[in-house]
Amino acid sequence: MEKSIENIWKTGFIDHNALVAPKIINLYNQKSIHVIDKIMRMGKVNLIYLVVLAAIFLLGGFIAGTPYLGLVWSLLIVAHILLALKHTNVLKNIDKSVNSYQYIKTFDEWITYFIADFMLFSRFFYPIFFLSFVIQARFTDAGRKILNYIITSNPDMSLFLGVPTFIVIIVFVVTAVLALCGGLLYKLDLNIVYGRVLKKLNEILTDMEELKH
């Protein structure tokens, strides 16, 4: 006998097994794996980008006639890469076979340590980056011309190592600000690139902690 769709629906679900809810287990297994994998993938891409950038600085420095500046910037980037690799090696020791909460918690601790280390590193990175640029600028033709113009226009100006004192003070202040705010600059940069995915990681961790209680 032919049945209406309403009948098929009603009689089909009379079988009690048809509506047995699946067990809710390892709720965040997939999510935590996905988010961590995403962070790791982004990190790898970032490292490749940094290697390319280091090469560009080095070659660009030679081509532009500022080899020392190119070398210093390139070395700064290399130091950044080495620090990131050091941390990534630590991550390899995390046991993925433990439960997803423990895994994501360990990863979160790792990333917190990673960020703290890089915030400290950035307090040297940005000032050195800036100072090397200023020192290089001082010895370029344009830099010499500008300095000569300033000095000859104001013969009474006080000088420090042949440079007007006020310029030395400005450079000192900017360097100090960069040293103080280097960590914040790093966090700003980090948030632009990883902000969304790190927020997701935090949300998952908060949910998992709430689920545990």
Added chain:
Amino acid sequence: MSSDFYTSSILPHAGIIIKICRAYTDTQEDFEDYFQEVCLQIWKSRDRFRGDSKWSTWIYRLTLNICLTLIKKKKNNRQHYTSEYEIRDEGTEENRSFSDESLNQLYEAIKKLSEIDRAVILLYLEEKRNKEIAEIIGTSPNNIAVRVNRIKERLKTLLDGKID
């Protein structure tokens, strides 16, 4: 999620959640993922339930929204990672989830409907009134009445005269 909340607030409506999740998934694995995600989102969003509608209506709406979001996400991921040929190939996979063969056939037919039509017919089959379906879907009761008739005709065609 406390087991109390699950038992008292979700489990009584697990039937409709299961029925909806089944209609939007092709495999058991996907079904379980969708079911878990729905339960999790209900738990996470519980504070946003203001009591303007019935708890069950709110659950239906949430379940549909989550399934539609997940299906959209899945489609996007597939477009990124697989060829069009592979998508079509996977879409033809049958999932005989129930012991009742007529019900399996009906589900296969429902899965061939558009995502919104699937939602409408599922709620209709759950004996929801047009007004409530309209409230959940976000349209007028008249529109639902017309849609339901059209969907039933389409299901009849899809089931090749196996139903009245």
